[in-house]
Amino acid sequence: MHARIIGTGSYLPEKILTNDDLSKLVDTSDVWITERTGIRERRMAAEGEMTSDLALVASQRAIQAAGVQASDIDLIVVATTTPDVIFPSTACILQQKLGIPGCAAFDVQAVCSGFLYALATADNFIRAGSSKCALIVGAEIFSRILDWTDRTTCVLFGDGAGAAVLRRDALPGVIATELHADGRYTDILKVPGSIAAGAVKGKPYLEMDGPAVFKFAVKALGDAAESILAAQRISKAEVDWMIPHQANLRIIESTAKRLDLPMSKVVVTLPQHGNTSAASIPLALDTAVRDGRVKQGDLLLLEGIGGGFAWGSALVRW
Numbered sequence: 565m566h567a568r569i570i571g572t573g574s575y576l577p578e579k580i581l582t583n584d585d586l587s588k589l590v591d592t593s594d595v596w597i598t599e600r601t602g603i604r605e606r607r608m609a610a611e612g613e614m615t616s617d618l619a620l621v622a623s624q625r626a627i628q629a630a631g632v633q634a635s636d637i638d639l640i641v642v643a644t645t646t647p648d649v650i651f652p653s654t655a656c657i658l659q660q661k662l663g664i665p666g667c668a669a670f671d672v673q674a675v676c677s678g679f680l681y682a683l684a685t686a687d688n689f690i691r692a693g694s695s696k697c698a699l700i701v702g703a704e705i706f707s708r709i710l711d712w713t714d715r716t717t718c719v720l721f722g723d724g725a726g727a728a729v730l731r732r733d734a735l736p737g738v739i740a741t742e743l744h745a746d747g748r749y750t751d752i753l754k755v756p757g758s759i760a761a762g763a764v765k766g767k768p769y770l771e772m773d774g775p776a777v778f779k780f781a782v783k784a785l786g787d788a789a790e791s792i793l794a795a796q797r798i799s800k801a802e803v804d805w806m807i808p809h810q811a812n813l814r815i816i817e818s819t820a821k822r823l824d825l826p827m828s829k830v831v832v833t834l835p836q837h838g839n840t841s842a843a844s845i846p847l848a849l850d851t852a853v854r855d856g857r858v859k860q861g862d863l864l865l866l867e868g869i870g871g872g873f874a875w876g877s878a879l880v881r882w
């Protein structure tokens with residue numbers, strides 16, 4: 565038995581924050597942000613809008629695209645670093661909003677690689693016979709964990725959600741997934757704050773050693789892509805689309821170069837979305853599915869990396 569992605573959906577909050585808007589908040593410029601990252605604008609969740617609200621719309625669109633009923637879903641996995649509350653899980657809140665009580669629902673926390681962790685989890689549940697129809701979601705409101713006075717981080721991220729429905733199938737849609745983590749790098753990208761005795765202890769905003777993250781990401785993503793292709797005896801030339809985590813255009817370009825992939829085979833949503841963490845891969849996937857770039861039979865290479873460090877890749881036949 566295999567798992568096949570049968571529908572995708574996504575949602576972006578209405579409010580757009582451009583690089584020029586940001587230059588009124590901190591000492592930055594459109595030129596600096598565009599040249600260093602490739603980002604031109606990002607979306608911001610409205611006050612009161614929660615991660616589960618973003619996840620709900622993306623899920624409803626994925627369920628509709630899949631042509632199934634919400635009640636067919638027997639597993640919900642939400643990848644998020646910005647849950648509505650500490651608990652219950654955003655997956656349980658989403659389940660309640662979808663009106664499908666009873667099925668398994670839980671969150672995974674692997675920051676920007678979260679969607680790949682959710683995909684691998686659902687794929688394994690389906691192949692083990694524990695699920696027939698799974699909903700996986702990457703949803704984030706990173707704008708709430710950013711220090712809006714820190715120009716080195718606040719310009720990089722945006723809010724959004726993407727979702728996919730996977731169904732048991734005789735043919736392999738998800739060919740392989742490969743996950744990695746290295747906890748020795750917890751310090752280069754983190755939100756160190758925690759809650760203790762009714763108060764936030766430590767900084768509740770994102771901290772990052774940008775150049776160290778850049779260096780680590782370039783190497784890990786290249787290695788992960790080469791490793792999963794070699795394990796499946798699939799050549800680089802067979803990849804129709806690379807759908808990478810959207811953190812920085814220079815990271816994406818360097819991975820594509822290492823794989824000898826022209827940028828015309830890489831889905832890039834970074835200029836419009838910024839880095840939406842766990843939502844970035846499903847947002848890019850849904851964009852390319854809906855605009856017709858991804859076609860039936862295409863071989864997709866998904867890859868992502870984020871705090872932890874945690875990273876991974878997946879090969880998917882569309």
Ligand code: ACO
Nearest residue numbers: 592593596600676715716719774775777778811812869870
């Ligand atoms: N506007 C203007 N100037 C800025 C800004 C800004 N927004 N941010 C930093 N600068 C300044 C710095 O203060 C520094 O000034 P100085 O030389 O006077 O000290 C100068 O620009 C260069 O700073 P660097 O950090 O060396 O710039 P770099 O070329 O490394 O680019 C960046 C920074 C874009 C963060 C890059 O390191 C990067 O993309 N790293 C990867 C980080 C990433 O993708 N994080 C996302 C989360 S992790 C993930 O998703 C994988």
